[in-house]
Amino acid sequence: MQQELYYKEALKRGQKEYRARIAKEEDPYLPVMDSFVPPEKSVKGIRLGVIQIPVNHILGTKTAGRTNAFAANFMPLLEEGTEFADKWEALYRSHLSEGIRDPIKVYEYMNRFYVEEGNKRVSVLKYCDAYSIPADVIRVMPDPSNDEKVQLYYEFVEFNRVTKINFIEFSKRGSYRELLRAMGKPFDEWWSVDEQRRFSGAYYYFSQAYQQSGGDKLKTTVSDAMLSYIRVYGYSDLQNAGEAELRMKLKKMWEEIALQEEEEVIELKSAPAEAKKPSMLERIFDIKHDTLRVAFIYDTMPKKSGWVSDHEMGRRHAQTVLGDRVDTSIYIEKYDESRASAVERAIADGNKLIFATSPRLLKQSLRAAVEHPEVVIMNCSLNISHRYLRSYYPRMYEVKFILGALAGSLTKSGRLGYVCDYPIYGQIAGINAFALGAQMANPRAKVFLEWSSVKGAKEAALSLSR
16 A cells, blocks of 8 residues: 555655664664653643644654654654554555544653554654644743753743743744734734734744755754844734745845854954054045945934934034045935835945944844945944944943043032933943032032933923933
8 A cells, every 4th residue: 555655665764764773873762751750740831731732843742652653853763564564554545535533642841752552643743743732731941040051941931821822933032022023023022813813924924934044054043143133124024025036135144143153252353453544434445436325314304302412413523624535415214114224225225334223223224235235324323233233322421421431520519510411322421420420529428310301401400400
């Protein structure tokens, strides 16, 4: 019978896996959960009910009862003609005609599943490259610890509790919450069934595109790569992009994904290297341009923001000093989804160097940097470390320290007022530096803080002067 050929093929796969494991001096059989998780701990497990679980997350068995019947890849090891082989064949025929519907019973530990009932069903589905299977799941929680994997798993459980998604696996802590933020979802908001289906569909198509692009050769998980994609293009783009478009965009940002494999932490250096290298402008001007077109992207009008006004003064000074070598222009980002971003408009106008002067412009800047590697884009931000995007930020705390020292030396009452807009990025460092400078000059000085974002700068200053 033709079906018998399938069992023979499955048996060959099992024997091949068995020999490969033996050659590597590894256990050739299925892992047994009871061998590394005390059975009494399993008794206290949390019942999750019947849910769909990824077949590739099923790793072994709960007990040692049927271990020797399967190789480590769940393919059979018992010879043809045995009762086991006949049952496997019957189950395979049933799966071809009507599918496997009866849920298996499993224990989940660290987002891996160990079968108590239904080993042959799992074997057949793994042979058929099935994606998921219904299972009655009992979750066994590891003891809290400082172990990185355990802490990452607890973050997964928090994510899984509200989303019911169990196939997302990140390699870095904080990624689950970052994903929810990127999707515009609160951390404690329960997902509807429709939201789960849309997310699952987007993940599936991304996974296909990622594997076809060479992702199967990287250690980076599909989830890590998908989060990198969302950082650049957004979750809405992920949902709407077809597989061909996904592959094209993955190709453009492949270096960013590949860099995630490097375990070395990026070091922040506050001092320049000893060997002097050409500056960014020197490298740009070294390229033969008639006139270098430079764009400054603002998130509001200069008259409405001191920060933007300072950038505008710098732009005008650069234009005066460099003369005909540069042609500078400004663009105001209106955050209108119906039109191209200011960064994209600047590129379309032929600008080769772009200064995006606010962290709010990071998303548009990163996407444009990936799409247009021929353009140098500088984003004023402290919180980026991307292969495709340069950042810059002044050491404002040094200036604030000097201002604090001056204020401390001039005050007669010892009471100093400080008005700040938002507690973001370098602002907190600036407040602390001002206070340290004031106390250095006058140990009795006290700094009183008001936020201009609450009632306005004028009201904040009046409040401090009362």
